[in-house]
Amino acid sequence: MPQDPTATSDVAVIGGGVIGLAVAWRAAQRGLSVCVLERGELGAGASHVAAGMLAAVTEADAGELALLELGLRSARAWPDFAARLSDAAGADPGLRSSGALVVARDRDEAEALERELALRIELGLDVRRLLPSAARRLEPALAPTLRLALDVPGDHCADPRALVLALAEAARRAGVTLRTGCAVQRVQHRGGHVTGAGLAGGEVVRAARVVVAAGAWSGAIAGLPRIPLRPVKGQILRLRDPAGAGLLERIVRFEGGYLVPRGDGRYVLGATMEERGFDTTVTAGGIYELLRDAGELVPGVHELVIEEMAAGLRPATPDNAPLLGRAAELGGLHWATGHHRNGILLAPVTAELVVDGLLDGGADVPAAFAAARFAGVPA
Ligand SMILES: Cc1cc2nc3c(=O)[nH]c(=O)nc-3n(C[C@H](O)[C@H](O)[C@H](O)COP(=O)(O)OP(=O)(O)OC[C@H]3O[C@@H](n4cnc5c(N)ncnc54)[C@H](O)[C@@H]3O)c2cc1C
Numbered sequence: 001m002p003q004d005p006t007a008t009s010d011v012a013v014i015g016g017g018v019i020g021l022a023v024a025w026r027a028a029q030r031g032l033s034v035c036v037l038e039r040g041e042l043g044a045g046a047s048h049v050a051a052g053m054l055a056a057v058t059e060a061d062a063g064e065l066a067l068l069e070l071g072l073r074s075a076r077a078w079p080d081f082a083a084r085l086s087d088a089a090g091a092d093p094g095l096r097s098s099g100a101l102v103v104a105r106d107r108d109e110a111e112a113l114e115r116e117l118a119l120r121i122e123l124g125l126d127v128r129r130l131l132p133s134a135a136r137r138l139e140p141a142l143a144p145t146l147r148l149a150l151d152v153p154g155d156h157c158a159d160p161r162a163l164v165l166a167l168a169e170a171a172r173r174a175g176v177t178l179r180t181g182c183a184v185q186r187v188q189h190r191g192g193h194v195t196g197a198g199l200a201g202g203e204v205v206r207a208a209r210v211v212v213a214a215g216a217w218s219g220a221i222a223g224l225p226r227i228p229l230r231p232v233k234g235q236i237l238r239l240r241d242p243a244g245a246g247l248l249e250r251i252v253r254f255e256g257g258y259l260v261p262r263g264d265g266r267y268v269l270g271a272t273m274e275e276r277g278f279d280t281t282v283t284a285g286g287i288y289e290l291l292r293d294a295g296e297l298v299p300g301v302h303e304l305v306i307e308e309m310a311a312g313l314r315p316a317t318p319d320n321a322p323l324l325g326r327a328a329e330l331g332g333l334h335w336a337t338g339h340h341r342n343g344i345l346l347a348p349v350t351a352e353l354v355v356d357g358l359l360d361g362g363a364d365v366p367a368a369f370a371a372a373r374f375a376g377v378p379a
Contacts, residue, residue, distance in 0.1 A: 010207065011034045015213035017042075019336050023355060032355075046234075049310050099155065101149050102150040104147045139249065157251060193332050215339075230316050233276050235290070241300075243265070243303075287309055335354075
């Protein structure tokens with residue numbers, strides 16, 4: 001790989017969300033000098049809003065088998081990633097081995113759940129069918145009107161805000177330069193190879209390699225090959241039980257949403273899926289539907305205190321899988337974006353694959369995640 005002798009960092013990472021920070025931390029641990037350029041505050045994008053489910057099994061889709069494999073690999077990596085991160089940062093990312101229940105309210109939903117169960121059994125995934133009485137023994141807060149449930153013991157969760165704090169601290173301690181308030185306008189290149197990142201004020205941060213981890217905004221940076229990335233809006237509530245922990249132990253998922261317990265009386269209730277461009281307004285209709293559906297299944301939700309309502313933008317590609325690794329069109333350019341609904345789950349595996357690609361002689365990412373799969377697809 002041609003190196004720029006005047007470069008100030010080996011790697012400039014654009015975007016300080018979970019993905020950019022995870023890549024920066026692991027790259028520094030593996031001997032590279034790294035600078036993160038974040039236009040706002042660290043973790044202020046989708047990572048600030050995310051619920052934090054590590055939901056490889058519940059998110060499985062028959063048409064997305066490569067993504068399922070990637071998710072399962074990252075789920076397996078999570079315990080070790082969290083332990084190493086806690087050691088490195090002195091702060092832990094809130095990993096909880098909660099397991100998840102997927103529940104149905106009526107006959108139509110129960111039939112859909114049977115199909116989900118059959119698919120997962122066919123794929124060899126660990127899922128169990130539960131009668132309503134058995135589900136209510138596990139989670140007594142579930143409504144008696146429940147029709148059917150699936151037990152998914154291997155889907156857990158982390159706390160994305162704690163994850164951002166831990167990653168930022170670990171990155172700092174590993175020698176990463178973290179610059180906030182630095183909007184990258186353009187990726188600079190010469191002779192077919194990147195030379196750095198041009199900031200809004202005119203400064204150019206020189207680097208031999210540039211990682212694009214700018215979430216839903218990754219396609220808006222000048223000087224990059226075009227990628228088909230779009231924002232998918234999600235509204236979410238953060239709730240707190242004044243009575244403390246205990247309403248729910250497991251993640252509860254239902255048609256149109258989920259409740260994620262943090263284990264200390266706090267809950268995340270999410271999330272809408274809306275195609276509204278870069279709009280992050282919170283709407284009465286979005287919040288009403290989430291509360292209505294969750295309250296039908298877990299009536300105790302109505303007693304919880306609303307601490308926050310927010311909306312974030314998931315970075316989505318046409319096949320819902322991320323864009324990872326070297327860009328064919330431009331030497332030194334690496335993608336780490338497009339994680340859509342699963343950026344928290346996929347942070348460990350993304351960091352490993354992208355950092356492998358940053359190191360000389362490192363392996364290429366699997367073709368299912370390379371940007372080349374979208375060659376010819378309009379941006
Ligand atoms: C409501 C909701 C719920 C979710 N729940 C889950 C979940 O339960 N589990 C899960 O795995 N995933 C979940 N996700 C998805 C997850 O949040 C994302 O996939 C993940 O946060 C993407 O991380 P990122 O670092 O790529 O993007 P972001 O967190 O959006 O970070 C990108 C960063 O880049 C910065 N940036 C943008 N442009 C520039 C620029 N030009 N220059 C410098 N900086 C720039 C932004 O300010 C931002 O901080 C959820 C998302 C939403 C919206």
